Amino acid sequence: MRKQIAAANWKMNKTLSEGEQLLKGILGGMGEVQEHQQVVFAIPYPYLLKSNESIGAKKNTFVAAQNCHHKTSGAYTGEVSVDMLQSICIKYCIVGHSERREYFSESNSMLADKVNLCLSKSIVPIFCCGEPLNVREAGIQNEFVQQQLQESLFHLDADAIQQVVIAYEPIWAIGTGKTASSDQAQDMHKHIRSVLAKQFGQDVAGNISILYGGSVKGSNAKEIFSQPDVDGGLVGGASLVADEFLQIIKSLK
Ligand code: PGA
Numbered sequence: 001m002r003k004q005i006a007a008a009n010w011k012m013n014k015t016l017s018e019g020e021q022l023l024k025g026i027l028g029g030m031g032e033v034q035e036h037q038q039v040v041f042a043i044p045y046p047y048l049l050k051s052n053e054s055i056g057a058k059k060n061t062f063v064a065a066q067n068c069h070h071k072t073s074g075a076y077t078g079e080v081s082v083d084m085l086q087s088i089c090i091k092y093c094i095v096g097h098s099e100r101r102e103y104f105s106e107s108n109s110m111l112a113d114k115v116n117l118c119l120s121k122s123i124v125p126i127f128c129c130g131e132p133l134n135v136r137e138a139g140i141q142n143e144f145v146q147q148q149l150q151e152s153l154f155h156l157d158a159d160a161i162q163q164v165v166i167a168y169e170p171i172w173a174i175g176t177g178k179t180a181s182s183d184q185a186q187d188m189h190k191h192i193r194s195v196l197a198k199q200f201g202q203d204v205a206g207n208i209s210i211l212y213g214g215s216v217k218g219s220n221a222k223e224i225f226s227q228p229d230v231d232g233g234l235v236g237g238a239s240l241v242a243d244e245f246l247q248i249i250k251s252l253k
Pocket residue numbers: 009169173174175176177213214215216234235236237238
């Protein structure tokens with residue numbers, strides 16, 4: 001069975017002590033994570049090292065960075081490289097979140113570079129894709145997402161693509177309280193898997209975890225995650241409340 005993943009995206013929230021308290025509450029309440037499941041916390045850079053220590057050897061539980069730079073090193077003031085992440089034992093990194101695409105002008109080709117750099121350091125990229133509202137209203141969301149995948153991931157070979165986690169996050173559902181219906185999520189996830197199957201083969205596509213993101217909450221996670229092509233979620237707002245995220249973890253298949 002491919003991995004079922006509950007990934008928290010704290011974004012630019014929580015001070016160190018607030019974050020520690022939140023993480024402690026979740027780690028204390030979540031019990032054993034099953035072999036086919038993973039729990040991932042994408043937290044702000046300043047707390048990565050400390051949070052990794054807090055998680056320690058807890059099984060199938062990992063810390064992720066929320067971003068990395070698309071160059072290896074150099075004169076890029078304020079940026080963080082994959083080498084730096086690897087040096088503090090970070091195993092996951094969100095790549096191409098829609099907020100970064102929008103506010104920091106990240107292009108599909110720049111994201112291809114980030115994916116390559118992550119993979120070169122054995123960091124799993126959680127590659128985000130998803131359409132804005134006008135694209136959904138025009139009914140061309142499948143083509144839009146397909147192009148994002150093609151331009152950022154299709155240069156990979158079959159081995160490499162299986163190291164990538166994909167997160168489908170319709171932009172109109174992020175932070176808006178407007179969740180995609182479970183049918184809408186399943187339709188897109190099925191489409192993504194079929195696009196991957198055409199490029200990389202059915203078996204490879206079947207091994208790739210595809211997460212849904214966009215207003216996932218404790219109350220709707222179970223229904224969304226129960227869809228056959230939905231392998232968990234990337235969760236913003238609800239990951240900042242311990243009880244909510246615990247319920248989301250419990251909703252994994
Ligand atoms: P949300 O954010 O759960 O607050 O909608 C999801 C995300 O942006 O990853």
